[in-house]
Amino acid sequence: xxxPEKEIxxxxxxxxxxxxxPVAGTxxxxxxxxxxxxxxxxxxxxxxxxxxxxxxxxxxxxxYFPFYLSVILAGACLWGLAKELRARKQPDAPFVSRAQxxxxxxxxxxTVAFCVLTQWLGLYVASFLLIAGFMAIIGRIAWWKxxxxxFVFAAVMFLTFDVxxxxxxxxxxxxxxxxx
Amino acid sequence: MSEAFxxxxxxxxxxxxxxxxxxxxxxxxxxxFVGVLPGLGGPNGVAILLPLTFTMDPTSAIVMLSCxxxxxxxxxxxxxxLFNIPGEAWSVATTFDGYPMAQQGKAAEALTAAFTSxxxxxxxxxxxxxxxxxxxxxxxLRFGPPEFFAVYLLTFCSFVGLxxxxxxxxxxxxxxxxxxxxxxxxxxxxxxxxxFGSAELLRGINFLVAVIGLFGISEILLTMEERLAxxxxxxxxxxxxxxxxxxxxxxxxxxxxRSSVIGCWLGITPGGAIAASFMGYNLAKRFSKDKESFGKGxxxxxxxxxxxxxxxxxxALLPMLALGIPxxxxxxxxxxxxxxxxxxxxxxxxxxxKNFVWGLIASMYLGNVVxxxxxxxxxxxxxxxxxxxxxxxxxMIIVSCAIGAFAIQNAMFDIWLMLVFGVVGYVFKKIGxxxxxxxxxxxxxxxAEDAFRLSMIGAGGDLRVFWSNSLVGSITTxxxxxxxxxxISAVVSRLRGAKA
Numbered sequence: 001x002x003x004p005e006k007e008i009x010x011x012x013x014x015x016x017x018x019x020x021x022p023v024a025g026t027x028x029x030x031x032x033x034x035x036x037x038x039x040x041x042x043x044x045x046x047x048x049x050x051x052x053x054x055x056x057x058x059x060x061x062x063x064y065f066p067f068y069l070s071v072i073l074a075g076a077c078l079w080g081l082a083k084e085l086r087a088r089k090q091p092d093a094p095f096v097s098r099a100q101x102x103x104x105x106x107x108x109x110x111t112v113a114f115c116v117l118t119q120w121l122g123l124y125v126a127s128f129l130l131i132a133g134f135m136a137i138i139g140r141i142a143w144w145k146x147x148x149x150x151f152v153f154a155a156v157m158f159l160t161f162d163v164x165x166x167x168x169x170x171x172x173x174x175x176x177x178x179x180x
Numbered sequence: 181m182s183e184a185f186x187x188x189x190x191x192x193x194x195x196x197x198x199x200x201x202x203x204x205x206x207x208x209x210x211x212x213f214v215g216v217l218p219g220l221g222g223p224n225g226v227a228i229l230l231p232l233t234f235t236m237d238p239t240s241a242i243v244m245l246s247c248x249x250x251x252x253x254x255x256x257x258x259x260x261x262l263f264n265i266p267g268e269a270w271s272v273a274t275t276f277d278g279y280p281m282a283q284q285g286k287a288a289e290a291l292t293a294a295f296t297s298x299x300x301x302x303x304x305x306x307x308x309x310x311x312x313x314x315x316x317x318x319x320x321l322r323f324g325p326p327e328f329f330a331v332y333l334l335t336f337c338s339f340v341g342l343x344x345x346x347x348x349x350x351x352x353x354x355x356x357x358x359x360x361x362x363x364x365x366x367x368x369x370x371x372x373x374x375x376f377g378s379a380e381l382l383r384g385i386n387f388l389v390a391v392i393g394l395f396g397i398s399e400i401l402l403t404m405e406e407r408l409a410x411x412x413x414x415x416x417x418x419x420x421x422x423x424x425x426x427x428x429x430x431x432x433x434x435x436x437x438r439s440s441v442i443g444c445w446l447g448i449t450p451g452g453a454i455a456a457s458f459m460g461y462n463l464a465k466r467f468s469k470d471k472e473s474f475g476k477g478x479x480x481x482x483x484x485x486x487x488x489x490x491x492x493x494x495x496a497l498l499p500m501l502a503l504g505i506p507x508x509x510x511x512x513x514x515x516x517x518x519x520x521x522x523x524x525x526x527x528x529x530x531x532x533x534k535n536f537v538w539g540l541i542a543s544m545y546l547g548n549v550v551x552x553x554x555x556x557x558x559x560x561x562x563x564x565x566x567x568x569x570x571x572x573x574x575x576m577i578i579v580s581c582a583i584g585a586f587a588i589q590n591a592m593f594d595i596w597l598m599l600v601f602g603v604v605g606y607v608f609k610k611i612g613x614x615x616x617x618x619x620x621x622x623x624x625x626x627x628a629e630d631a632f633r634l635s636m637i638g639a640g641g642d643l644r645v646f647w648s649n650s651l652v653g654s655i656t657t658x659x660x661x662x663x664x665x666x667x668i669s670a671v672v673s674r675l676r677g678a679k680a
Contacts (some may be wrong), residue, residue: 111397
């Protein structure tokens with residue numbers, strides 16, 4: 001026997017329910033993405049055509065290479081569209097269920113908020129707020145634990161990057177007040 | 181041979197300073213962490229921790245980063261065996277027999293087997309790099325732009341032809357990467373392209389920012405979507421277990437050797453580690469006298485895929501060092517790192533930056549040995565990391581990603597870009613558009629385009645330059661064959677069927 005064998009069990013009470021209805025099918029998302037990429041290919045193709053797709057004394061013009069890439073991209077998108085549209089009678093796999101989307105938003109929305117806050121308050125304060133808030137509100141972890149963890153993490157990051165490695169992050173009023 | 185040996189000793193000389201050794205240990209610990217934590221893995225771990233190295237000299241930086249990578253590889257095996265959760269796609273095959281072993285109370289044996297075989301696989305690959313890479317590099321010194329373009333073409337075509345994904349999705353992923361690589365100032369003419377008047381886009385789209393978003397942020401989104409409950413086994417490894425497993429090793433030498441060879445071979449071609457681990461496993465099963473016992477906790481079923489995966493993961497660095505073409509996602513990120521530190525990847529590296537190259541190769545030897553010892557002795561500690569709730573880990577990873585993205589160019593815009601790539605990565609993964617070709621295309625795009633345009637200038641616009649001598653001609657032809665490989669093999673099998 002090699003040491004005591006124990007079980008490690010971690011529960012996830014807020015797990016998305018398996019029977020949650022799908023928000024969108026994989027095929028519809030696939031088609032939407034293909035259309036978007038097709039439009040993107042069109043935009044880039046047009047821009048490169050404007051830059052110049054021909055040849056001059058110095059070989060191919062700057063737009064040459066990317067122009068033909070956008071043509072290939074558009075071709076691959078059309079191929080995919082045709083394939084998905086032909087298969088539209090067959091059953092579709094769910095892309096994401098409502099419960100899953102809720103969970104994804106629970107992390108995505110705070111992340112966007114964190115990015116906005118970083119612009120105003122600096123990265124360290126924003127990360128303190130993100131970690132403390134996420135742990136306490138979404139993870140339902142005790143407030144004191146959340147605040148402490150967030151503070152320690154932000155402080156360690158600050159000491160590692162700003163002090164030890166001279167990698168400068170966006171800063172806000174708090175750092176200015178502290179004179180850093 | 182003896183020359184490579186001398187250079188290797190020189191590399192060890194570069195490496196053996198307290199500072200470098202300390203960085204190695206830090207890198208290994210961080211790497212194992214990254215490998216064990218859900219929602220992080222080799223490539224994103226390396227990408228996120230890259231900013232730490234910006235102010236270091238290139239040699240210390242690459243030593244630390246490659247140790248993060250070794251650590252992540254070792255760490256992935258822990259979750260596969262104890263929790264049946266493969267940290268990376270190439271650890272999937274390890275769960276087939278590793279988890280059943282853990283269930284039978286043989287977790288320590290399985291872990292020892294996994295770590296030992298990873299070590300053996302990487303070791304064989306490092307030997308290969310030591311003796312083969314300098315030769316390939318000096319051969320490649322004779323390459324001109326047409327040869328380089330042909331090699332890039334070969335890389336891209338082999339992704340399309342040999343990948344398991346739907347072909348058009350691979351092409352979408354690759355052309356998108358190549359296009360985004362072209363955004364910003366054109367390196368040949370100095371003209372602006374695809375910037376649409378935006379000052380932020382002048383700098384171009386940074387490869388590392390894209391990687392952090394595609395792998396880091398999107399992985400968090402995907403992890404949240406799943407059930408996060410875990411059920412697994414705790415294990416500690418005693419010296420006696422280690423010695424017992426090692427004593428049996430010679431019995432499996434055929435499996436180990438076979439998997440190492442498969443791994444090295446597939447590692448040099450892009451995207452091979454996943455295929456290598458499955459192939460290693462399947463071949464071990466096919467050649468075994470007792471096929472039935474596979475999947476029920478047979479130690480050989482751990483040896484085979486782990487050796488192959490790690491041989492492949494390590495040998496992926498060979499084309500990166502010798503030719504400047506990464507053989508895997510992580511190698512691509514290390515290549516991005518080289519550029520940040522002001523080194524120009526490619527065959528000249530062996531001539532101009534001996535310190536760097538041989539320091540790196542020596543660190544592969546040392547990192548592997550130290551990593552093996554470390555991981556064997558600290559498993560219980562790292563398995564406990566999984567007890568930390570995801571609600572605490574997720575925001576910390578997000579913050580680390582943001583720090584990484586910002587630090588590359590000191591630009592707030594890059595944090596937003598990272599977020600966009602996070603969403604793109606999430607959607608692409610769910611609809612089956614592979615991300616590896618995108619990553620590779622984004623990092624190689626400019627160099628491929630430059631090579632193409634320089635060849636065209638040299639040849640006066642004649643495309644026949646890519647068949648102008650036997651070397652470039654055979655590479656280009658091979659590329660075209662690989663591109664149409666699915667068609668060719670279909671035709672061949674139909675002809676065979678008609679004959680029979």
